[in-house]
Amino acid sequence: MDRSSPLARRLLLGGATLAVAAPAVLRHARGETPIRIGMPVAMTGPGGEIGLQMRHGAEFWAKQQNAKNGLLGRQIEIVAQDTGGDPATCVRKAQEVVERDGCRLLFGMTLSSEALAVVPKLAEWNAIFVSSDNGDGRLTGSSFVPNFFRANISGPMETRVISLWLRKSEFKNFYALGMDYAWGHNSIGVFEDEVKKANKTFLGAVYSPIGTKDFSTYITKIRQSGADACFLVLQGDDNNAFLSQAHEYRLPDKVQLLTSIVDLNSIHAVGDASLGLAGSTRYVFTIDTPSNKDFVAEWRKEYATEPDVFEGEQYQACQILQAGVEAAQSIDAEKLRPALEKVAIDSIKGHVAMRECDHQAVQGGYMVKVERPAGAKAPLPQIIATFPGDAITPACRQMTFDS
Amino acid sequence: MGGVGTLHRGTRPCPPAFDPLRGPIPQAEGEESQHPIALMDFLGFLITQCLNALSQAALLFFLGVGLTLIFGIMRIVNFAHGAFFMLGAYVGYTAVHLTGSFWAALVFAPVAVGLVGAAFELGILRRLYRRDGSAFLMVTFGLTLILGEAIRLVWGVAALEVPSPQSLSGIVFILDEPFPVYRLFLAGAGVVVALAIWQFLERTRLGLLIRATSQNAEMVHALGTDVRLVRSAVFGIGCGLAGIGGVFAAPLVTASLGMAPNAVIDTFVIVIIGGMGSFPGSLIGALLVAFVQVFGTYYFPDLAMAFMYLIMLAVLVVRPGGLLGKEA
Numbered sequence: 001m002d003r004s005s006p007l008a009r010r011l012l013l014g015g016a017t018l019a020v021a022a023p024a025v026l027r028h029a030r031g032e033t034p035i036r037i038g039m040p041v042a043m044t045g046p047g048g049e050i051g052l053q054m055r056h057g058a059e060f061w062a063k064q065q066n067a068k069n070g071l072l073g074r075q076i077e078i079v080a081q082d083t084g085g086d087p088a089t090c091v092r093k094a095q096e097v098v099e100r101d102g103c104r105l106l107f108g109m110t111l112s113s114e115a116l117a118v119v120p121k122l123a124e125w126n127a128i129f130v131s132s133d134n135g136d137g138r139l140t141g142s143s144f145v146p147n148f149f150r151a152n153i154s155g156p157m158e159t160r161v162i163s164l165w166l167r168k169s170e171f172k173n174f175y176a177l178g179m180d181y182a183w184g185h186n187s188i189g190v191f192e193d194e195v196k197k198a199n200k201t202f203l204g205a206v207y208s209p210i211g212t213k214d215f216s217t218y219i220t221k222i223r224q225s226g227a228d229a230c231f232l233v234l235q236g237d238d239n240n241a242f243l244s245q246a247h248e249y250r251l252p253d254k255v256q257l258l259t260s261i262v263d264l265n266s267i268h269a270v271g272d273a274s275l276g277l278a279g280s281t282r283y284v285f286t287i288d289t290p291s292n293k294d295f296v297a298e299w300r301k302e303y304a305t306e307p308d309v310f311e312g313e314q315y316q317a318c319q320i321l322q323a324g325v326e327a328a329q330s331i332d333a334e335k336l337r338p339a340l341e342k343v344a345i346d347s348i349k350g351h352v353a354m355r356e357c358d359h360q361a362v363q364g365g366y367m368v369k370v371e372r373p374a375g376a377k378a379p380l381p382q383i384i385a386t387f388p389g390d391a392i393t394p395a396c397r398q399m400t401f402d403s
Numbered sequence: 404m405g406g407v408g409t410l411h412r413g414t415r416p417c418p419p420a421f422d423p424l425r426g427p428i429p430q431a432e433g434e435e436s437q438h439p440i441a442l443m444d445f446l447g448f449l450i451t452q453c454l455n456a457l458s459q460a461a462l463l464f465f466l467g468v469g470l471t472l473i474f475g476i477m478r479i480v481n482f483a484h485g486a487f488f489m490l491g492a493y494v495g496y497t498a499v500h501l502t503g504s505f506w507a508a509l510v511f512a513p514v515a516v517g518l519v520g521a522a523f524e525l526g527i528l529r530r531l532y533r534r535d536g537s538a539f540l541m542v543t544f545g546l547t548l549i550l551g552e553a554i555r556l557v558w559g560v561a562a563l564e565v566p567s568p569q570s571l572s573g574i575v576f577i578l579d580e581p582f583p584v585y586r587l588f589l590a591g592a593g594v595v596v597a598l599a600i601w602q603f604l605e606r607t608r609l610g611l612l613i614r615a616t617s618q619n620a621e622m623v624h625a626l627g628t629d630v631r632l633v634r635s636a637v638f639g640i641g642c643g644l645a646g647i648g649g650v651f652a653a654p655l656v657t658a659s660l661g662m663a664p665n666a667v668i669d670t671f672v673i674v675i676i677g678g679m680g681s682f683p684g685s686l687i688g689a690l691l692v693a694f695v696q697v698f699g700t701y702y703f704p705d706l707a708m709a710f711m712y713l714i715m716l717a718v719l720v721v722r723p724g725g726l727l728g729k730e731a
Binding site for chain 2: 248
């Protein structure tokens with residue numbers, strides 16, 4: 001007895017350890033490690049608000065799927081890392097999640113500059129990156145790489161939605177206000193072209209430095225331009241300050257304000273000052289599809305609020321990745337790539353089909369206007385026009401439209 | 404000319420030709436009669452832009468005067484001044500939502516921010532007066548980071564709406580140019596606060612002590628006054644003024660996490676232009692920056708960002724201590 005006691009204890013301990021570890025060990029033996037998706041994303045700095053939404057959207061999807069036995073029977077794990085919106089940091093963090101955490105699937109890269117820095121590395125890492133918000137046309141054009149897929153609407157597509165809408169609109173004379181850096185100048189350049197193609201008048205543009213707090217002078221210039229509509233390329237605090245002050249000066253009574261992105265954060269921040277604002281949107285929770293209604297209902301149950309633009313766009317990117325992985329029955333880049341190229345699903349935004357030639361997801365475009373429907377507590381974006389995917393998607397690997 | 408609700412005309416002061424925008428314009432008279440209209444339009448433009456500049460100057464003044472008072476007494480540069488400004492906006496937001504009154508926020512927020520400032524002086528700064536200036540830079544910069552993160556934790560990352568009071572949310576027409584009542588109120592508030600501070604410094608005992616301490620702290624101490632208390636009070640008052648600025652600014656820019664870094668740069672520029680430690684200097688600095696900013700941006704929008712720094716550069720070259728600085 002004296003000699004068998006330690007043995008018995010050891011056996012017991014060993015047995016207990018085995019019993020505790022067995023499910024994990026067995027899962028591992030069957031290849032059922034979690035599917036880890038790397039998400040280097042800007043959570044602070046420029047784009048931090050957008051990055052947090054992207055992360056939120058991906059984590060919501062992962063939680064939903066994990067409750068339903070995961071993806072290919074494996075749990076999904078989102079490995080999020082803050083890039084601070086800096087391309088060099090983003091490349092480093094992406095490398096970390098690939099090499100240290102073993103991720104072969106990537107989401108995130110909030111800013112296009114970050115994505116452009118990362119995509120040349122994808123082949124070397126043997127990783128697939130599904131973008132949910134990068135707007136830069138070059139990613140599916142001159143900088144295209146086979147392991148990059150764009151699930152979201154691109155910048156040129158966004159502008160195309162506005163330009164198709166303004167061709168039909170009653171507005172004739174346009175002015176523009178943009179933030180004084182590449183994004184503002186590029187977007188207004190594209191917009192100016194579109195105005196001219198629509199045989200309407202572009203009166204001019206003014207650019208405000210990033211961080212402008214007082215917009216009274218710019219509001220005066222817009223009013224004096226004689227425009228009946230003004231295109232805005234502003235974001236974050238600058239956008240909120242402009243909308244608050246434009247409302248103060250009653251500018252929207254006289255000039256229709258158009259914007260490249262209508263987002264809920266900004267509407268919440270400025271309240272009634274957002275009323276009347278029109279623009280294209282990548283996603284809005286009022287989209288009328290069965291899949292979106294389910295999504296919004298479950299989102300509300302989880303967070304007691306509505307999903308915002310980049311939360312919805314991220315969720316669609318997750319749906320596209322999921323369809324690809326399920327078709328390929330693998331997350332290996334060689335098998336997944338051809339499967340993703342053929343994805344065509346009814347996502348929360350409606351029908352969306354990945355294009356084989358440049359990996360751009362062809363999808364409908366929405367034009368919304370901020371209104372306060374009867375009984376609503378706060379202003380809401382309402383869809384005022386919808387454009388089919390083939391009308392708003394440029395030709396393969398192109399960034400512009402011929403007509 | 405046109406009352407509330409009529410469709411107002413725009414103006415084109417440069418070149419001074421009248422350009423009809425939308426709506427019918429009386430054009431019955433001949434060409435000569437267009438000049439008075441153009442002149443009136445230009446006058447309207449001029450007045451509204453001046454009022455704009457005054458309202459901006461008021462906001463800048465609330466920031467600058469606090470910083471300069473603190474510097475005058477304590478010889479330290481408060482890097483956390485922008486953070487106190489931001490804190491004022493957020494506390495104002497909460498006060499508006501709890502009480503439903505902007506006026507309550509205007510009283511509560513500066514007091515709360517002032518108390519936080521005074522507590523910081525009592526608890527931390529007071530222990531550092533024997534150290535050299537870099538200690539204050541580090542500590543107040545650290546406070547900026549702490550306040551920023553604290554605000555992020557308490558109020559979240561999204562910008563928050565602080566509506567202007569109902570009674571001030573209308574517009575008036577000044578020679579046909581629409582102008583928000585709230586900005587008129589801001590400009591007025593700037594004048595009132597400037598007069599109040601001036602009277603406070605000149606007429607009250609604490610004002611006298613503040614002026615005396617800024618000239619010779621040791622003598623004041625030797626005469627039996629607790630200089631440490633004066634310092635705490637001034638730090639609290641300076642932060643409270645930044646807090647008022649935050650509440651006033653919130654309806655224009657929303658309460659957001661970007662307020663602090665933006666504000667602190669403007670404040671430094673104003674104080675450097677006016678002269679460190681000079682109360683009238685901060686007033687002149689605020690007015691100068693606001694007017695040059697408004698008119699400069701209108702006529703040369705490409706240089707909008709540069710104007711403030713160009714004035715600072717010019718002042719530093721001519722008077723290195725600032726316009727009314729002691730070293731000058």
